[in-house]
Structures are given as C-alpha cells and as structure tokens.
Amino acid sequence: MAAKREALSDKIAIDMTPMIDVVFQLITFFMLTLKTVITEGDFDIRMPLGTSAGAPADDPLPPVRVKMTAGAGGERTSLTMNGQGVGDFDELRRRVIDLVGTGPGSNADRTEVELDCDPNLKYENVIRAVTAVSGMVQPDGTVVELIKKIKFAPPKKR
Amino acid sequence: MARKQSDGPSKTDIDMTPMIDMTFQLITFFVFTLNFSTAVQDDRVQLPMSQLAKPAEGPSIEPITLQLMDDGNVIYSGEPVPLQDIGGHLENEKRVMISASKEPSSATVIVRADGRSKTGDVQELIKICQEKGFEKFVLRAQYDESK
Numbered sequence: 001m002a003a004k005r006e007a008l009s010d011k012i013a014i015d016m017t018p019m020i021d022v023v024f025q026l027i028t029f030f031m032l033t034l035k036t037v038i039t040e041g042d043f044d045i046r047m048p049l050g051t052s053a054g055a056p057a058d059d060p061l062p063p064v065r066v067k068m069t070a071g072a073g074g075e076r077t078s079l080t081m082n083g084q085g086v087g088d089f090d091e092l093r094r095r096v097i098d099l100v101g102t103g104p105g106s107n108a109d110r111t112e113v114e115l116d117c118d119p120n121l122k123y124e125n126v127i128r129a130v131t132a133v134s135g136m137v138q139p140d141g142t143v144v145e146l147i148k149k150i151k152f153a154p155p156k157k158r
Numbered sequence: 159m160a161r162k163q164s165d166g167p168s169k170t171d172i173d174m175t176p177m178i179d180m181t182f183q184l185i186t187f188f189v190f191t192l193n194f195s196t197a198v199q200d201d202r203v204q205l206p207m208s209q210l211a212k213p214a215e216g217p218s219i220e221p222i223t224l225q226l227m228d229d230g231n232v233i234y235s236g237e238p239v240p241l242q243d244i245g246g247h248l249e250n251e252k253r254v255m256i257s258a259s260k261e262p263s264s265a266t267v268i269v270r271a272d273g274r275s276k277t278g279d280v281q282e283l284i285k286i287c288q289e290k291g292f293e294k295f296v297l298r299a300q301y302d303e304s305k
Contacts, residue, residue, distance in 0.1 A: 123274070
C-alpha cells in the first residue's frame with residue numbers, strides 16, 4: 001500500500017523538447033512574415049472626361065481657384081486663392097473656412113476647388129494644398145471636413 | 159566537503175515555465191500583427207505626408223495602382239516604365255477588364271506619386287489614364303501622425 005501511494009505521488013516528467021521546437025519554429029515563421037505596413041490614405045479627385053461628363057451639383061457655387069507657381073527647382077514660389085495671395089497652407093485653410101463655413105449650413109458640399117499648378121511644382125505641395133482645403137484636424141483629433149470636390153485645372157503646355 | 163561532492167553530479171532542474179510563457183506571448187504578438195493585406199507599397203516611392211490621409215474603410219473597387227517615382231518613371235507590376243510608355247500597359251488593363259465584362263470607368267486608379275515628383279508628371283499620368291477610359295482617381299498620401 002505504501003509503495004502504491006509513493007508511485008502515485010511521483011511527478012511524471014513530460015519531455016518538453018518537441019513542443020519547444022515547434023514553438024520556436026512558429027515564432028520564426030511569424031517573425032519572418034512580419035510586414036510593417038505604413039498607414040496610407042486616399043484623396044478622391046474629380047477628373048471627369050470632357051465637360052459633359054460628371055453631373056453638376058445642384059446650385060453649384062463658383063469654384064475656388066487655388067494657384068501655385070514653382071521656381072526652377074520645383075519649390076513653391078507663390079500660393080493664391082481666387083487671385084489673392086496666401087502666405088501658407090494654414091492660411092489657405094482659414095480662408096476656405098471663412099468662405100464656406102463649417103458645421104450645418106456650410107457651403108462646403110456645393111463648392112469645388114480647382115488646383116492650378118506649375119508643371120514642375122513638387123507634388124507634395126499639391127497634397128498639402130488638398131489637405132488644407134479638404135479638412136481640418138481639431139486638437140481633440142476629430143476631423144472637420146471641408147471641400148471634398150477637388151479637381152486639377154487642365155495641364156499647361158511644358 | 160562531502161556535501162559539495164554529492165551536489166555536483168545531481169541533475170539541475172531548469173524551470174521551463176517562464177520561457178514557455180514568454181514564447182507564447184511572442185507567438186501571440188506575431189499572430190496578431192500578421193497582415194494578409196496585399197496593399198501595394200514600394201520603397202522607391204516616398205509618399206507625401208498628410209494629416210488627413212486616413213485609410214479607407216473598404217478596399218477600392220477594381221484598383222489599378224500606378225506608382226510615380228521622382229525621376230518620372232512609373233512602377234507598373236514592379237518594373238519601372240517610362241511615363242510615355244504606360245499607355246500600352248493601361249491598354250492591356252482595359253482589355254482585361256472588357257474581357258471580364260467590366261467597364262474601365264468602374265476601375266479606381268490609385269496614384270501613388272512620390273512627394274518630390276513633378277505635378278506635371280502626375281497630371282500627365284492622369285491624362286493618359288483618362289484617354290484609356292479610366293475615370294476614378296485617388297491620390298494616395300502617407301498618414302502624418304506628428305500633430
């Protein structure tokens with residue numbers, strides 16, 4: 001009787017080696033398939049074919065013309081909105097907010113922005129301008145949407 | 159002295175529990191970060207940054223990704239193609255779509271252009287796509303978390 005009790009209380013040694021092998025193989029697999037994806041987002045642009053395509057909005061307001069000129073190296077030399085000079089993209093955003101307003105009663109849905117850029121302008125300026133006119137990030141992280149309809153002016157001859 | 163000698167040859171039991179715990183945590187981490195997305199990203203293109211570039215909720219319909227490098231070449235199927243030659247490849251895309259009885263106008267052309275590339279090249283690329291019957295365009299930017 002005493003011998004049986006002793007046998008029962010004996011610890012059974014489990015061989016961990018195969019499990020650890022498999023687990024390390026799994027870790028290796030997952031580490032090698034790890035792929036860091038950078039967060040990216042899209043801006044819609046309206047580029048209808050010709051003038052007939054693209055349904056005009058009900059009662060559209062005159063388009064906001066944002067013009068950017070570039071120097072020889074592609075850097076931005078001037079920024080204008082409807083012909084008036086604008087210092088930077090933050091000021092452009094303020095001007096757009098003054099023009100269309102925010103919240104209910106905003107004219108943002110009926111307004112269109114036309115980007116007129118020099119051909120050798122660096123493209124990052126276009127995205128900055130699109131960002132400035134299409135929305136505003138508030139300090140609490142929420143986004144106030146402004147003008148969504150954005151198009152390019154017909155390209156100039158180079 | 160006698161005691162020390164008897165300690166020497168006895169087997170040291172290593173407690174494996176903490177190591178296995180940690181290993182399983184690592185596995186869990188890698189399983190959760192596993193990502194099956196087929197999003198086209200290429201190191202040769204440095205996207206411009208934007209605070210409003212939040213990822214879209216759903217995948218694009220019939221996406222065609224064109225990546226414009228700062229030297230004016232377009233990466234198409236992983237290979238750099240001169241901008242003026244991209245029309246031929248788009249013609250093939252169009253034929254494939256038509257043979258699958260889909261309209262080219264239903265496709266979304268994703269323009270991943272380098273921030274240093276010329277706006278004129280981007281416009282030229284869009285114009286070539288329009289000539290082939292593609293109508294929907296999105297400009298892709300990298301989400302800027304700095305502010």
